[in-house]
Amino acid sequence: MTVSRFSLNISPMPSKKYHHGDLKNALINAGVEILAKEGIGGLSLRKVAQRAGVSHSAPYAHFPDKQSLIAAISTEGFNQLYAELDAVTSLYPYDPKKQLIEGSQAYVRFAMNNADTFKIMFSGVLEKEKEYPAFLEISHKTFERVVGIVQACQDAGILRASPSDMTAVTIWGQIHGVIALGMEGQISRTVLEHRSVQDIVAFAIEQLILS
Amino acid sequence: MTVSRFSLNISPMPSKKYHHGDLKNALINAGVEILAKEGIGGLSLRKVAQRAGVSHSAPYAHFPDKQSLIAAISTEGFNQLYAELDAVTSLYPYDPKKQLIEGSQAYVRFAMNNADTFKIMFSGVLEKEKEYPAFLEISHKTFERVVGIVQACQDAGILRASPSDMTAVTIWGQIHGVIALGMEGQISRTVLEHRSVQDIVAFAIEQLILS
DNA sequence: ACCTGAACACCGTTCAAGT
DNA sequence: ACCTGAACACCGTTCAAGT
Numbered sequence: 073m074t075v076s077r078f079s080l081n082i083s084p085m086p087s088k089k090y091h092h093g094d095l096k097n098a099l100i101n102a103g104v105e106i107l108a109k110e111g112i113g114g115l116s117l118r119k120v121a122q123r124a125g126v127s128h129s130a131p132y133a134h135f136p137d138k139q140s141l142i143a144a145i146s147t148e149g150f151n152q153l154y155a156e157l158d159a160v161t162s163l164y165p166y167d168p169k170k171q172l173i174e175g176s177q178a179y180v181r182f183a184m185n186n187a188d189t190f191k192i193m194f195s196g197v198l199e200k201e202k203e204y205p206a207f208l209e210i211s212h213k214t215f216e217r218v219v220g221i222v223q224a225c226q227d228a229g230i231l232r233a234s235p236s237d238m239t240a241v242t243i244w245g246q247i248h249g250v251i252a253l254g255m256e257g258q259i260s261r262t263v264l265e266h267r268s269v270q271d272i273v274a275f276a277i278e279q280l281i282l283s
Numbered sequence: 284m285t286v287s288r289f290s291l292n293i294s295p296m297p298s299k300k301y302h303h304g305d306l307k308n309a310l311i312n313a314g315v316e317i318l319a320k321e322g323i324g325g326l327s328l329r330k331v332a333q334r335a336g337v338s339h340s341a342p343y344a345h346f347p348d349k350q351s352l353i354a355a356i357s358t359e360g361f362n363q364l365y366a367e368l369d370a371v372t373s374l375y376p377y378d379p380k381k382q383l384i385e386g387s388q389a390y391v392r393f394a395m396n397n398a399d400t401f402k403i404m405f406s407g408v409l410e411k412e413k414e415y416p417a418f419l420e421i422s423h424k425t426f427e428r429v430v431g432i433v434q435a436c437q438d439a440g441i442l443r444a445s446p447s448d449m450t451a452v453t454i455w456g457q458i459h460g461v462i463a464l465g466m467e468g469q470i471s472r473t474v475l476e477h478r479s480v481q482d483i484v485a486f487a488i489e490q491l492i493l494s
Numbered sequence: 495a496c497c498t499g500a501a502c503a504c505c506g507t508t509c510a511a512g513t
Numbered sequence: 514a515c516c517t518g519a520a521c522a523c524c525g526t527t528c529a530a531g532t
Contacts, residue, residue: 197323
């Protein structure tokens with residue numbers, strides 16, 4: 073098979089390259105796929121390499137170690153989570169209450185649809201987060217997004233007006249905590265029989281809303 | 284060294300046995316120690332065995348696989364968490380508000396003092412929790428304890444009186460979520476500069492209390 | 495610059511054998 | 514019943530070598 077020499081790569085985004093292609097992104101995608109199919113326990117560098125069609129040592133040309141690949145996968149997960157939060161909240165530019173409600177539901181949806189990526193993002197599998205600036209940047213950017221929504225709600229009198237950065241942590245923590253407990257099977261059957269995690273998060277948000 | 288043949292084991296609790304002693308519990312303790320010293324990444328069955336002074340295959344006489352040891356460690360963690368919650372709340376038998384405040388602080392303390400055990404208990408390292416009845420029992424017992432405190436608070440008019448089981452999930456989730464975000468470095472530096480995770484949890488509880 | 499294959503230390507698990 | 518030691522498949526990581 074011959075390939076056109078004339079690349080369509082006009083944008084500055086990375087795209088297919090010569091040889092084995094864009095292996096770095098191929099490895100990240102392979103990792104996400106293995107995560108979805110086999111869970112965290114099934115994620116090995118050698119399997120990722122095999123799925124990307126390269127030798128077991130090829131990843132080391134792009135990632136110094138396994139932790140670094142995990143950081144890249146987590147970063148990719150945060151990018152997607154941020155994008156989904158942004159997409160949903162952009163639908164209601166002048167309705168912070170809707171942003172809060174729909175944003176939190178988007179958060180739950182992301183966790184449910186990408187359970188093992190979500191776990192890897194938040195569950196301490198990644199040690200030494202401090203060493204991965206891209207990871208820190210997008211995770212803090214996500215935090216700032218939540219803060220922004222909460223502040224808008226406070227300005228509109230929808231949430232109690234207390235120091236907004238702590239309130240944001242508190243609210244994010246509540247959403248995140250309910251999901252985390254739900255995913256680990258900590259919420260007893262008697263509760264989950266009647267309502268889904270989605271419902272519980274919606275209930276929690278309702279309790280916080282003033283008007 | 285000769286050992287007395289006359290055991291002091293009057294109670295039904297397990298205690299030292301002949302030969303290499305109570306290897307099962309020795310393995311659990313060795314696991315907890317490795318967890319504290321080297322983190323989740325350093326926890327291998329072979330290292331646990333070595334620390335307990337037996338061969339690498341000896342653990343298989345007591346645990347069918349590594350997951351089963353992890354389940355036992357998590358179960359032990361829940362037992363300790365439950366005991367600490369129980370001890371603190373028992374100090375204030377007629378003061379549900381104090382129980383809520385001090386109980387949540389005890390929860391945070393446990394997470395901080397046993398960070399990696401806490402992670403292993405809640406972070407999806409244990410797959411197929413359903414297969415470990417002792418784990419399910421104590422984790423649900425802990426859940427029921429939280430529900431009990433919340434109900435007492437509702438009865439005393441300290442917390443909003445909504446369906447108590449959902450409120451308990453919501454409040455537990457809030458405490459748990461703030462800790463989880465804090466431990467993973469998700470809470471931005473600007474927030475954590477001024478207050479500790481303890482303070483944030485205390486703030487969150489205050490927000491919920493009616494009187 | 496990017497990739498391969500051999501090599502090394504370590505891991506989980508099994509099993510025949512010892513007491 | 515409880516433990517050992519050899520063995521196997523798999524893993525992360527390194528490195529000399531190939532293009």
